[in-house]
Amino acid sequence: MIHPLKMLHPLFGYAAVVGVLCYVYGLLAQQMDIFFFWESQHIGMILLFVTIGVALAVNMLVQLKIAKNDHRIWWEGGLRIVIILVVVVGNGMVLLNPTFAAAKAEIRADLELKKELGEIQGFGWFPRGSIQTGNKAGDRYQQGSFILLVKGEKRYKELGINMVQINGGPWEIQKF
Numbered sequence: 001m002i003h004p005l006k007m008l009h010p011l012f013g014y015a016a017v018v019g020v021l022c023y024v025y026g027l028l029a030q031q032m033d034i035f036f037f038w039e040s041q042h043i044g045m046i047l048l049f050v051t052i053g054v055a056l057a058v059n060m061l062v063q064l065k066i067a068k069n070d071h072r073i074w075w076e077g078g079l080r081i082v083i084i085l086v087v088v089v090g091n092g093m094v095l096l097n098p099t100f101a102a103a104k105a106e107i108r109a110d111l112e113l114k115k116e117l118g119e120i121q122g123f124g125w126f127p128r129g130s131i132q133t134g135n136k137a138g139d140r141y142q143q144g145s146f147i148l149l150v151k152g153e154k155r156y157k158e159l160g161i162n163m164v165q166i167n168g169g170p171w172e173i174q175k176f
Contacts, residue, residue, distance in 0.1 A: 019047030035156050038149055042126040046087055054079045091126060099131050099144035103161050106173055107150055113159070117152025124149025141166045 026041020028034070058075045061067040067075050094100055107113060108120050129146035142165045150159050160176040 015047050016051040019044045038156055039125045050080055050083050094127055097131050099142050102171055103146050103163055117157055118154035120152055122151045139166050
């Protein structure tokens with residue numbers, strides 16, 4: 001049996017190598033305070049996991065005789081596109097959410113953070129966290145918990161923020 005990664009199209013192998021390099025650079029950039037392309041760590045993880053996941057999935061499809069070995073490249077490309085679309089749509093749902101916009105506004109207004117980082121210039125591309133909305137005891141609430149990269153003119157920082165809003169009132173905010 002041929003190893004699944006050896007059966008990949010060469011471009012997928014290059015994507016895996018680029019993924020590892022991006023991940024390692026992202027880790028080093030954060031540890032060494034290099035303020036350029038910190039998001040590479042997340043991009044590297046996505047590339048690496050998508051490449052390995054697609055290789056294993058297509059290998060399983062071929063072994064189960066659902067896909068022909070001659071059509072591997074089409075299956076690999078199709079699965080890769082689907083996975084990347086899921087990542088982009090999921091990330092877009094967070095980035096365009098009003099709760100996330102309120103979190104960014106709160107961070108931009110934080111004077112202590114401005115002293116530490118300098119003027120806030122932007123945020124990372126891949127926030128992590130969750131958003132919840134619902135009704136509890138007759139009250140409508142919104143809740144968000146995020147970890148995001150804050151880019152200041154002096155330095156960058158990963159910052160966590162928890163937010164709760166009840167019945168459209170003011171946000172209760174806790175940074176970590």
